[in-house]
Amino acid sequence: MKFMLIMRSTEAAKKAYEKADFEQIINQMGAYNESMMKAGVLLAGDGLADDMSQNFVVDFSAETPIVTDGPYGETHELFSGFWIIEVSSKEEAAEWASRAPLGEGSKLEVRRVTDMSDFQDFADNEFLKKEEGWREEQSSK
Amino acid sequence: MTDVRRTVDAVWRIESARVVATLATMTGDVGLAEDLAQEAVVDALAQWPESGVPQNPGAWLTAVAKRKAIDGWRRRERLDDRYRALAHDLEARWGGATGEPAAVDSWQPIDDDVLRLVFTACHPVLSREAQVALTLKVIGGLTTEELARLFLVPVATVQQRIVRAKKTLAAAKVPFEVPDPSEWRARLGPVLGVVYLIFTEGYAATSGDRWMRTELANEALRIGRVLEGLLPREPEVHALVALMELQASRFAARVRADGTPVLLADQDRSRWDRAQIVRGRAALARADSSARALGRGRGNYALQAAIAECHAVAPSVDDTDWAQIVLLYEALGRIAPNPLVELNRAVAVSMATGPASALLVVDGLVAQGALAGSHLLPSVRGELLSRLGRFTEARRELEAAAALTANERERDVLRAKAAGLDVGTPR
Structure with a gap:
């Protein structure tokens, strides 16, 4: 089972981080990542830049999608990074998630990543096949 | 629970x-x-x-x-x-x-402690069965119940295997340590062999449902990744992970919904797991660079992974780099001579240069008396003969193959092929 651990930080967390020693944060994150690598569960992971000049939102509520600079949701909660892990149970995902070196105001949202078995009844669906083809294109870039 | x-x-x-x-x-x-x-x-x-x-x-x-x-x-x-x-x-x-x-x-x-545990669980005094059970139990952290479920045996059987394994280790006074540098390569082989066996048990299992098989293969991958962390300078450890990732990437396409296996040539390649292929290729690149650092060439697993990579990146059977695959099988045959590798090489040769030259390779195996009793040799030989228009001989080979295989579905396929040959009139 694959799970995505989505890091969310609030304004409070951002403030707390401003005061923290950045090198120490890097070291703690590094140790956490290393522990998941050593356990053979980490498949992917990255941080998301908080330089807002490079980030944007696409709003689909109008007839034509509108690209704007924000806002990023009413709660001002931002995704700041993610990990994808492969584990044997929801409980194991929870155990790993709770070991993340995150502080006050931070939250991890954990979601199971769907796989082909979720769509087994529709294995011959043309659109699903196309979607797989699209993924293929994406990953070969 | x-x-x-x-x-x-x-x-x-x-x-x-x-x-x-x-x-x-x-x-x-x-x-x-x-x-x-x-x-x-x-x-x-x-x-x-x-x-x-x-x-x-x-x-x-x-x-x-x-x-x-x-x-x-x-x-x-x-x-x-x-x-x-x-x-x-x-x-x-x-x-x-x-x-x-x-x-x-x-x-x-300490990582070294875990490494000692790996070498002890895969110690040569233990039977393969015991090595597999102990590795999954202590390195993989599976419970006895999980092991029983995955190997379709009673819990008591797993317990017995574990107890016997412990007794064997104690009786042989196996020290809890990593092997001497002089023994290193000889002892690493069985460790990788156990992990790959767990993987293939999942990959090619003849019983159990598909979900369980995937689970077992995933366990092997996980342990493989653990080994990568412990032995980052060993090229074959990375290569084993590469091979498993690349093979596992085809899982979704390997069987139809009703459980019938789908041959590589007939697989819907859009269903291969691209992210897994990317990971596999990255692991193969790590294997190659660590081999270069040691001044070594590609090992057994690296060559197999490289062959799997050729398939993984090919858009179709026809657009596969068969010449490269032939070279890789040749290299594999040099470091680990094996009639099955030679037979695979023959199939690759038939794709690269045609059935006539492939038949020479297969006839070489026949002359050696290799793979006697296996349906694989006559089934490949029959396929090549039929492509050469030698239908009478082809039918004889395919029928021989059908008689030899234990797999019912395979037998039906071979018989149907044999029956479909228009004996006497070349295509």
Whole structure:
């Protein structure tokens, strides 16, 4: 089972981080990542830049999608990074998630990543096949 | 299953290797270490519902198990001076016999301990069956029940295998250590072999449902990735992970919904897991660069992974780099001569340069008397003959192959092919 651990930080967390020693944060994150690598569960992971000049939102509520600079949701909660892990149970995902070196105001949202078995009844669906083809294109870039 | 049981199982999954490795380093005995760790798990099941899961559950399990070890020696102290010395020595080295939180916080498992555990679980004195069971249990952190379910045997059988494995290790006085540099390569082979066997058990299992098979293959991959972390300079460890990732990427396309296997040529390539292919290729690149660093060429797993990579990146059977695959099989045949590799080479040759030259390779195998009794040789030979228009001979080979295979579905396919040949009139 694959799970995505989505890091969310609030304004409070951002403030707390401003005061923290950045090198120490890097070291703690590094140790956490290393522990998941050593356990053979980490498949992917990255941080998301908080330089807002490079980030944007696409709003689909109008007839034509509108690209704007924000806002990023009413709660001002931002995704700041993610990990994808492969584990044997929801409980194991929870155990790993709770070991993340995150502080006050931070939250991890954990979601199971769907796989082909979720769509087994529709294995011959043309659109699903196309979607797989699209993924293929994406990953070969 | 209760929630706490699931939580403890999850913690055990993550911590088992390091807990057992630490205890084995302390006691010098993997069997005892595993027993102690299991007793600690029983304590966790009883105590965690009340106390909650501790901050550092691995340290908690280790501390409790260690206390049990020292208590055990204490009790025997009266009987034997040797145990008295051991208990005192351990107390001096490992702190008090109480396993207080202070000791818990300072618990720092060492990778070398886990590496010793890997080599011990795959020690040559053990049977393959025992190596597999012990590796999945102590390195993979699977429970006896999970092992029983995955291998479709009763729980008692798994327990027996584990007990026998521990006894064998004890009787052979296998030391808890990594092998000598002189033995290193000879001992690494069985370790990788066990992991790959677990993978292929999942990949090619003849029984059990598809979901279970994927699970077993995933366990092997996970242990493979653990080994990569422990042995980052060993090219073949990376190569094994590469091979498993690349083969596993085809899982979704390998069987139809009704369970019939789909041959590589007929697989819907859009259903291959691209992310997994990317990971596999990255692992192969790591294998190649660590081999270069050691001044070595590609090993057995690296060559197999490279062949799998050729398929993984090809848009179709026809657009596959068969010439490259032929070269890779040749290299594989040089470092590990094997009639099955030679037969695979023949198939690749037929794709690269046509059936006539491939038939020469296959006839070479026939002349050696290789693969006698296997349906594979006549089935490939029959296929090549039919492509050459030699239908009478082709039919004879395909019928021979059908008679030899134990797999019913395969037999039907071979018979249908044989019956479909228009004997006498060349195509």
